[in-house]
Amino acid sequence: MNTERSRGRPLPPLVRSTLAVLLAVMLVALLGPGLSPNDGVDARFDRILSPPSLDGAHYFGTDDLGRDLFVRTLEGTRMTLLVALVASVVSLVIGVLYGATAGFIGGRIDAVMMRFVDSLYAMPFIFLVILLMVVFEQNFLLIFVAIGAVNWLDMARIVRGQTLSLKEREFVAAARLIGVPTGRIILRHIAPNLLGIVLVYLTLTIPQAILFESFLSFLGLGLQEPDASLGTLVAGGVSTLETAPWVLLIPSSILFILLLAFNFLGDGLRDATDVRARRSPSS
Amino acid sequence: MSGLEVEDLCIHYGDTTVVDRVSFAVDAGQSVGLVGESGSGKSQTALAILGLLPDNARVSGAVRFAGEELLGGGEAHLRRFRSRRIAMVFQDPALALNPYLSVGRQLAEVLKAHRLSNGGPLRRRIVAALERVGLPDAERQFDRYPHELSGGMRQRVMLAAALLDEPELLIADEPTTALDVTVQAQILDLLDSLRDEMALLLITHDLGVVAGHCERMLVLDQGRLIEADDTLSVFRAPSHARTRELLDASRGSVGAVADVPEPRRIALNVNSLEVSYSLSRGQTLFAVREFGLSLDAGETLAIVGESGSGKSSLARAVAGLVNPTNGKIDFRGEPLPAGTSARPLNRKRAIQLVFQDPAGSLSPTLKVHDILEEPLAIHEPRLEADARRRRIFDVAADVGLDDALLDRYPHELSGGQAQRVAIARALVLEPDLLICDEAVAALDGRVQNAVLELLKSAQARTGLAMLFISHDLSVVERLAHRVLVMYLGRVVESGPASQVFSAPAHPYTRALLAAVPRPDPLNPGGKAVLSGEAPSALTPPSGCVFRSRCAYAEARCGEQVPPAESVAADNNRHVAACLRLHDPELNGPVSAPPAERR
Structure with missing residues (x-):
C-alpha cells in the first residue's frame, strides 16, 4: 500500500472523471452565488414556490418563503463541503496521530489507548449530539466537533493496524540495524507507507461526514435558518413534496452526486494504490 | 499414447x-x-x-x-x-486447504462433488485414503483442522485429496x-x-x-x-x-572457497546463548539453547538446520533484533549489548544483516539511491555530497548494480537486483560481520550463484566475517569454511565444511545430507532417511533432542543431553553431540547410500 507505486502512471479513468465532477461542483458552489442577481435570504412572497425558470434567474425555482433556490442550494453545497472538509481534517489529524502513536509504541500504552477508542465507539452518538444541542443550544461549531469525534475513531484504528504491521516489516528492522533513530524511522519508513491508505480512507470519510451532517440537519439538529446546508434544504423540501417537488429533488440530487463521486473516488484510489491488484501474473 | x-x-x-x-x-x-x-x-x-x-x-x-x-x-x-x-497439487498446501474445514470434511467434499459417496461408509474410505499417503495416526487426523498439521502432513492431505479418484x-x-x-x-x-x-x-x-x-x-x-x-x-x-x-x-559452478586470512582474529564469540519467547498460557518456547560459536575475521560460518531449528533466532539475537534471555555475545573481544538500541553507533555499523526476502527488506517508498544513502547519512553525516555520491556509486558497482537502477523503486527491481541492493546497503558501512539470513533462498539458481560469488568477493576484499544462515546444504557447500548444524535450538555437529560434508558424524547431519537432491540422474540423492518431522520446539524430547527421529536412539539418549565431542581423537575442530558417536554400529550402514532405492 503506497502512493509511490502510482507515481508517473495515469490515474484510472473512473478516478479522473469523478475528480472532474467534484471540481466542477465545487467551482459552481464557490462562484455561482456571486454570479446570480438574487441572494439566498431575500424572501419574496410574490414568488413563493415558483418552478425552475430562466425568468428572474431562478434556475432552481424558489422555496416556500420565496427565496431563490439556486443561490440557497449552492450556498448549502458550499456549507456541506466545508463541514465535510473540516470534519475530515479533524478526524485525519487526531486519527493518524493517535493511531500511529498507539501502533508504534505498542504494549500497554497501545492497549489503554485502544480501549479508550472502544469505549467511545460504545457511546450512542446521536443521543450524545442531541444532548449537546440541548445543553449548549444550537451551535455551528458543535457540528464539526460531533462529526469529527465520530470519524477519527475509524481512522485511528486503521492507522494503528497499518502501523503495527509496518513495524514488523523487515525494512524497518533493517533501518534499526543501520542505526536509524526512531523518529526518522517513523518519518521516512513508516509514514510514507501509511499515506496511501490514509488518503483512500479520507476520501471515504468525507461522504460519511456529509451524510452525517445532512442527517443531523434533517433532524433539525444541524444548521439553523437562514444558514443552509444540503441537509436543511432536503428537510425543508419534504413538506412541499407534492406541490413543489423541485424543492426537495434538486438539493437531494446534488447530495446524491456528491456522495457518489466521493465514494467512487475512494474506491478508485483504493484500487489504484493497492499494489496487489496491479501485480502482473508470474509463474 | x-x-x-x-x-x-x-x-x-x-x-x-x-x-x-x-x-x-x-x-x-x-x-x-x-x-x-x-x-x-x-x-x-x-x-x-x-x-x-x-x-x-x-x-x-x-x-x-x-x-x-x-x-x-x-x-x-x-x-x-x-x-x-487429471489431479493437481500446489506448492503451498496451507493455501490450498480450506482453514475452516476439518481434514475429513475436505476429503468428503471431493467425494461428494464426484458423486462417489455411495461406495461404503465415507469415514472409512477417507481414513483409508489418508493412510495410503502415509499420514501417521490417520484416524485422529480426520477430525483435525489444517492449522493443526505440519507442512509435510498438509501436503500429504492434499495428495490424498488429489488421489481419491484414481486420476x-x-x-x-x-x-x-x-x-x-x-x-x-x-x-x-x-x-x-x-x-x-x-x-x-x-x-x-x-x-x-x-x-x-x-x-x-x-x-x-x-x-x-x-x-x-x-x-x-x-x-x-x-x-x-x-x-x-x-x-x-x-x-554450483562457484569457485573454490578461499582460505581464511592469517593471522586469525576472532570476530565473534557466542557463549551459552539462550533465546526464548514467552507464549500465552505461561508456555516458554526455547528457540536457541546452550549455544556457542566462534567466528574469525574473513571466515564464513554456515548455520544449517530445518525450519524451527532456531537458526533465524540466533541470527536475530546476534544482530540485536531479539534480546537473548541468557548467554554472552562478544564482538572483537568486547561484550556486545543485547538489542540494537543499547548498542553504540559504531557497533551497529560493524554488524549488518541481509534478510531472506530482498523486496521486503527495502523500504517500498524509497529509491535505491536513497536506500544506499541512508546508512551514510547516519554514520558519516560529515561526508560531503560528492564523496557520498562516489561511495554510493562504488558500492553499487561492487555488487554489480547498474547505475540506472539507482533511480528505481524496489518494486521495479527483480529479486536478484533487490538482493544486491540489500547487500550493498549492508556493505556500504564496511561492516566487520555480515549476517546472511537465508539470503539466497528466494533466488533462482543462476542468480543465487551470482550473489554467492558477490558475497565471497566482498569477503576477500574487506576481510569481513560472515554468519551464513541457510537450510540449503548445496548452497552452504559452495561458500562456507565451517558448518554448524542445528536441531531444535541445539548444536548437533560443527566442523570444517569439507569434513562435515565428506564425513558427517551425527545421524541427523547424515540424514540431512542424504536428503539433498543432487542434479545427477545416476546418483540423485534425495533419500528419505528420516521419517516424520521435527517435533515442536515447545515440547522437545528430553536428553538428546534428536532421539525421537533417530534410528540409533537408545534408552540413555533420553536421560542425558549429549556433550559435544571430537569426532576423531586427533581433530578437535570437528565435533558432534551424540552419545553413540564412537559406536561402531552408528558408523556403519547409513553413511553408505542405502541400496534399496528405486
Whole structure:
C-alpha cells in the first residue's frame, strides 16, 4: 500500500472523471452565488414556490418563503463541503496521530489507548449530539466537533493496524540495524507507507461526514435558518413534496452526486494504490 | 499414447507473451519434469491445462487428454476431467486447504462433488485414503483442522485429496518447495510409490528433484520450450545453451572457497546463548539453547538446520533484533549489548544483516539511491555530497548494480537486483560481520550463484566475517569454511565444511545430507532417511533432542543431553553431540547410500 507505486502512471479513468465532477461542483458552489442577481435570504412572497425558470434567474425555482433556490442550494453545497472538509481534517489529524502513536509504541500504552477508542465507539452518538444541542443550544461549531469525534475513531484504528504491521516489516528492522533513530524511522519508513491508505480512507470519510451532517440537519439538529446546508434544504423540501417537488429533488440530487463521486473516488484510489491488484501474473 | 498432449500452447496477458508455442506430451504412466526459472511460464502452462488461468489470460493452441480437447470446452466440460482424471497439487498446501474445514470434511467434499459417496461408509474410505499417503495416526487426523498439521502432513492431505479418484495424471506444481529437505525427500518418495499407472507432470525449479524422480524432462525458458528429452540424455548432453547454464547453476559452478586470512582474529564469540519467547498460557518456547560459536575475521560460518531449528533466532539475537534471555555475545573481544538500541553507533555499523526476502527488506517508498544513502547519512553525516555520491556509486558497482537502477523503486527491481541492493546497503558501512539470513533462498539458481560469488568477493576484499544462515546444504557447500548444524535450538555437529560434508558424524547431519537432491540422474540423492518431522520446539524430547527421529536412539539418549565431542581423537575442530558417536554400529550402514532405492 503506497502512493509511490502510482507515481508517473495515469490515474484510472473512473478516478479522473469523478475528480472532474467534484471540481466542477465545487467551482459552481464557490462562484455561482456571486454570479446570480438574487441572494439566498431575500424572501419574496410574490414568488413563493415558483418552478425552475430562466425568468428572474431562478434556475432552481424558489422555496416556500420565496427565496431563490439556486443561490440557497449552492450556498448549502458550499456549507456541506466545508463541514465535510473540516470534519475530515479533524478526524485525519487526531486519527493518524493517535493511531500511529498507539501502533508504534505498542504494549500497554497501545492497549489503554485502544480501549479508550472502544469505549467511545460504545457511546450512542446521536443521543450524545442531541444532548449537546440541548445543553449548549444550537451551535455551528458543535457540528464539526460531533462529526469529527465520530470519524477519527475509524481512522485511528486503521492507522494503528497499518502501523503495527509496518513495524514488523523487515525494512524497518533493517533501518534499526543501520542505526536509524526512531523518529526518522517513523518519518521516512513508516509514514510514507501509511499515506496511501490514509488518503483512500479520507476520501471515504468525507461522504460519511456529509451524510452525517445532512442527517443531523434533517433532524433539525444541524444548521439553523437562514444558514443552509444540503441537509436543511432536503428537510425543508419534504413538506412541499407534492406541490413543489423541485424543492426537495434538486438539493437531494446534488447530495446524491456528491456522495457518489466521493465514494467512487475512494474506491478508485483504493484500487489504484493497492499494489496487489496491479501485480502482473508470474509463474 | 492416451496421455496428455499439449500443442502450440500460447498464453498472453495483454501484450505480454508468457508461454510461446509450447508443445509436449505426457504418455500414460510416464513421469515428466517441467523445469525452468521463475517467470519461465511453467506454472502458467500447468494452470492452462486444467483451465485455471485468470480471466484476463488469452490462451490458444490445443490441450488434449486421452484424445479429448480440453481448451475452450467450458467449465462443465473441464469438470469432467479435473481431479477425476487429471489431479493437481500446489506448492503451498496451507493455501490450498480450506482453514475452516476439518481434514475429513475436505476429503468428503471431493467425494461428494464426484458423486462417489455411495461406495461404503465415507469415514472409512477417507481414513483409508489418508493412510495410503502415509499420514501417521490417520484416524485422529480426520477430525483435525489444517492449522493443526505440519507442512509435510498438509501436503500429504492434499495428495490424498488429489488421489481419491484414481486420476490418470497428477500435475504437481512445486509440491515440495515449501517443505524442509528431509520432508521433501519423504513426499517425493511417496509420489513415486503412489504412481502405479498414474502419469506425473512434476513442475519444479530444482533440477535435483527432476534427476531423481522423472523419466523425461522439459525445460522452459522465457515461455519457450527449449529442451525435451530423456532426463539422462539432457543431463549428459543438453542441446540448448540455456539448459547448460541451468545445469551448471544447479551444480554450483562457484569457485573454490578461499582460505581464511592469517593471522586469525576472532570476530565473534557466542557463549551459552539462550533465546526464548514467552507464549500465552505461561508456555516458554526455547528457540536457541546452550549455544556457542566462534567466528574469525574473513571466515564464513554456515548455520544449517530445518525450519524451527532456531537458526533465524540466533541470527536475530546476534544482530540485536531479539534480546537473548541468557548467554554472552562478544564482538572483537568486547561484550556486545543485547538489542540494537543499547548498542553504540559504531557497533551497529560493524554488524549488518541481509534478510531472506530482498523486496521486503527495502523500504517500498524509497529509491535505491536513497536506500544506499541512508546508512551514510547516519554514520558519516560529515561526508560531503560528492564523496557520498562516489561511495554510493562504488558500492553499487561492487555488487554489480547498474547505475540506472539507482533511480528505481524496489518494486521495479527483480529479486536478484533487490538482493544486491540489500547487500550493498549492508556493505556500504564496511561492516566487520555480515549476517546472511537465508539470503539466497528466494533466488533462482543462476542468480543465487551470482550473489554467492558477490558475497565471497566482498569477503576477500574487506576481510569481513560472515554468519551464513541457510537450510540449503548445496548452497552452504559452495561458500562456507565451517558448518554448524542445528536441531531444535541445539548444536548437533560443527566442523570444517569439507569434513562435515565428506564425513558427517551425527545421524541427523547424515540424514540431512542424504536428503539433498543432487542434479545427477545416476546418483540423485534425495533419500528419505528420516521419517516424520521435527517435533515442536515447545515440547522437545528430553536428553538428546534428536532421539525421537533417530534410528540409533537408545534408552540413555533420553536421560542425558549429549556433550559435544571430537569426532576423531586427533581433530578437535570437528565435533558432534551424540552419545553413540564412537559406536561402531552408528558408523556403519547409513553413511553408505542405502541400496534399496528405486
